[in-house]
Amino acid sequence: MDDFYRDFILDHYRNPRNFGHLTEPDAVAEDRNPLCGDEMRVELEVDEAGKVSDIRFSGKGCAISQASASMLIESAKGKSLESILALNEESVLENVGIDISPTRMKCAMLGLGVLKSAALAGIAKASPE
Amino acid sequence: MSGTASAVVDGERNVRADFPILGARTSRGKPLIYLDSAATSQKPLVVIDALDRYYREYNANIHRGVYEIAARATDAFEEARAKVARFLNAGEAAELIWTRNATEAINLVAWSWGGANLHPGDVILVSELEHHSNLVPWQLLAERTGAELRFIPVDDLGELQLDRLDTLLERCKIVAVAHVSNTLGTILPVAEIVARAHAVGAIVLIDGAQAAPHLPVDVRALDADFYVLSAHKMLGPTGIGVLYGKRALLEAMPPFLAGGDMIRSVSYERSSFNELPWKFEAGTSNIADAIAFGSAIDYLAAYGMEHLRTHERTLLAYAFERLAALEKRGLTIYGPHDPDRSSGVISMNFADIHAHDLASILDTEGICIRAGHHCTMPLMGRLDLAATARASFYLYNDRSDVDALVAGLEKAAAIFRLS
Numbered sequence: 001m002d003d004f005y006r007d008f009i010l011d012h013y014r015n016p017r018n019f020g021h022l023t024e025p026d027a028v029a030e031d032r033n034p035l036c037g038d039e040m041r042v043e044l045e046v047d048e049a050g051k052v053s054d055i056r057f058s059g060k061g062c063a064i065s066q067a068s069a070s071m072l073i074e075s076a077k078g079k080s081l082e083s084i085l086a087l088n089e090e091s092v093l094e095n096v097g098i099d100i101s102p103t104r105m106k107c108a109m110l111g112l113g114v115l116k117s118a119a120l121a122g123i124a125k126a127s128p129e
Numbered sequence: 130m131s132g133t134a135s136a137v138v139d140g141e142r143n144v145r146a147d148f149p150i151l152g153a154r155t156s157r158g159k160p161l162i163y164l165d166s167a168a169t170s171q172k173p174l175v176v177i178d179a180l181d182r183y184y185r186e187y188n189a190n191i192h193r194g195v196y197e198i199a200a201r202a203t204d205a206f207e208e209a210r211a212k213v214a215r216f217l218n219a220g221e222a223a224e225l226i227w228t229r230n231a232t233e234a235i236n237l238v239a240w241s242w243g244g245a246n247l248h249p250g251d252v253i254l255v256s257e258l259e260h261h262s263n264l265v266p267w268q269l270l271a272e273r274t275g276a277e278l279r280f281i282p283v284d285d286l287g288e289l290q291l292d293r294l295d296t297l298l299e300r301c302k303i304v305a306v307a308h309v310s311n312t313l314g315t316i317l318p319v320a321e322i323v324a325r326a327h328a329v330g331a332i333v334l335i336d337g338a339q340a341a342p343h344l345p346v347d348v349r350a351l352d353a354d355f356y357v358l359s360a361h362k363m364l365g366p367t368g369i370g371v372l373y374g375k376r377a378l379l380e381a382m383p384p385f386l387a388g389g390d391m392i393r394s395v396s397y398e399r400s401s402f403n404e405l406p407w408k409f410e411a412g413t414s415n416i417a418d419a420i421a422f423g424s425a426i427d428y429l430a431a432y433g434m435e436h437l438r439t440h441e442r443t444l445l446a447y448a449f450e451r452l453a454a455l456e457k458r459g460l461t462i463y464g465p466h467d468p469d470r471s472s473g474v475i476s477m478n479f480a481d482i483h484a485h486d487l488a489s490i491l492d493t494e495g496i497c498i499r500a501g502h503h504c505t506m507p508l509m510g511r512l513d514l515a516a517t518a519r520a521s522f523y524l525y526n527d528r529s530d531v532d533a534l535v536a537g538l539e540k541a542a543a544i545f546r547l548s
Contacts (some may be wrong), residue, residue: 036485036501037515062483101198
C-alpha cells in the first residue's frame with residue numbers, strides 16, 4: 001500500500017484537477033461514504049452531441065479517493081455520457097495505474113459512482129419522458 | 130488463578146506472552162502492533178481456553194437439565210455473573226443482566242424503563258460526545274414517547290461543560306452519559322452528574338463500554354442507576370455484555386424480550402415472569418461467552434485495575450511526550466493531553482494526511498489503528514473534523530508499541546513529503 005503514495009498521486013491529492021464548481025451545470029450528483037465521511041460532488045456541462053464539455057468535482061476525502069477522482073474526472077472530459085456509464089472499476093484502476101488494497105477499494109471508487117450518477121442525470125435531462 | 134496472577138503482575142513481557150495473537154506476524158512479516166483496543170481488545174489464552182473447555186467438556190443448556198454437565202454449565206454461567214458483580218462492586222449478582230453488548234443493554238433500558246416511565250414533556254439528557262449506541266436509542270425513545278432530548282455541551286477539548294447542568298436537568302427523568310469518551314479518551318465527571326441528577330429526581334445510565342476495561346469501577350460508590358459494558362473490549366469474547374441496574378428499578382420494569390427462561394408460569398392467556406435477573410434473559414443465553422467473560426474478569430482482577438490504570442497512565446504520558454516532537458510537523462492531538470484526565474485513547478490528525486491514509490501507511494508496518502468518525506458523527510461535526518486517527522492502548526501495550534507508532538508516523542511524514 002505504501003507503493004500507492006507516489007508523487008503523481010500526492011500531486012493529484014494536493015492539486016486536484018477540475019476541482020470546484022460550474023456556474024450552470026447541466027447535471028449534478030453527490031454521494032458520501034458513511035464509513036469514513038468522504039464526500040464528493042460532480043458537476044457536468046453537456047454539449048449538443050451529448051458529450052461532456054466541462055466538468056468539476058468537489059468534496060473532501062483521503063488521498064486515494066481524491067487522487068482517483070481527479071484522474072478519472074480529467075479523463076471524462078470530451079467523453080459521451082453513454083461511454084461514462086460504461087466505465088467500471090477496471091477503468092479506474094487502469095487510470096490510476098497502481099495497486100489498491102481491498103480495504104481501500106471503496107475510497108478509490110467513490111468518484112466513479114458519483115460521475116456515473118451525474119451522467120445518468122444528464123441522460124435523463126436530455127430525454128425527458 | 131493464582132499462577133496467572135503472579136505471572137502477569139511480574140512485568141509487561143509476561144503479559145504479552147498471555148496473548149497468543151501478539152506473537153503473530155502480518156503478511157508482510159511485521160510483528161503485530163495492536164493499537165485498536167478501544168474497538169475490541171485481544172484475548173488472553175485463559176479466555177480462549179475457557180471457551181474451548183466449555184464446548185469440549187460440559188456443553189449443555191442451563192437452568193433446566195438435571196444431569197451433571199448441565200449443572201456444571203449452570204454453575205459456571207452463574208459464577209461468571211457473580212464475578213462481574215464483584216468486579217463492579219454491585220450489591221448482588223441478580224442486579225447483573227446478560228446482554229449481547231453495551232448497545233443492547235442501553236436499548237433494554239430505553240425500551241423497558243423508557244417505555245414505562247417517559248411521557249410527553251419529560252426530558253432525556255445525554256452529552257454531545259456520546260457514541261451512537263448511547264444516542265440513537267434515546268432519539269428513538271424520544272420519538273416514541275414525545276419526550277425531549279437535550280445535550281450536555283462539550284468544549285473543544287472534549288470536556289463536558291457542566292455550568293448549565295441544573296437548567297438542562299429541569300423536567301429530566303433520565304441522564305445517559307459515557308464514563309469515558311471512545312473518541313477522545315476523556316474521563317467524564319460521572320459522579321458529579323449522578324449527584325446533581327439525583328438531586329432533581331432523575332436517574333442515570335452510565336455507558337461504561339470504554340471505562341470498565343480501563344478504570345476501577347464501583348457502581349455503588351458512583352451511585353449509578355444503570356451501568357453498561359461490553360465484554361469484548363475487556364479481554365472477553367464478542368457477543369456478551371452486561372446491564373447493571375439497581376434492584377428496585379429492575380423489579381419495577383416490564384420485560385424487554387419475551388420467551389423461555391424469563392417466565393415463571395405460562396398459560397394460553399397470560400404469563401407471570403421470572404425473578405431477577407432471568408426476567409430479562411429470554412431464550413437460551415450466550416452461555417459459552419458469559420463463562421469465558423468470567424475468565425477475563427478473573428484475569429483483570431488478578432492483574433489489578435489500579436495497576437492497569439497506573440500502567441496506562443504511564444504509557445499515555447510517554448506517548449504524549451514522544452508525539453510532542455511531531456507537533457511542529459503538523460501533528461494535532463484532540464482531547465485532553467493529560468494522562469490524569471484521559472484513558473487509553475489518543476485521537477489525532479497529521480498535517481494534510483487523511484486519517485485513512487495514515488491508517489493504511491501504519492498498516493504496512495503492522496500497526497493497527499482506527500481511522501474515521503468512531504461512531505460519534507455528531508461530536509466530529511461539533512469539533513469540525515471529518516475523521517481522526519485513533520491509537521488506543523491496553524494492558525498488553527508498552528513503550529515499544531509507542532515507539533513503533535512514532536516511527537510509523539515518521540514514515541508517513543516522509544511518504545507525504547512533510548517538511
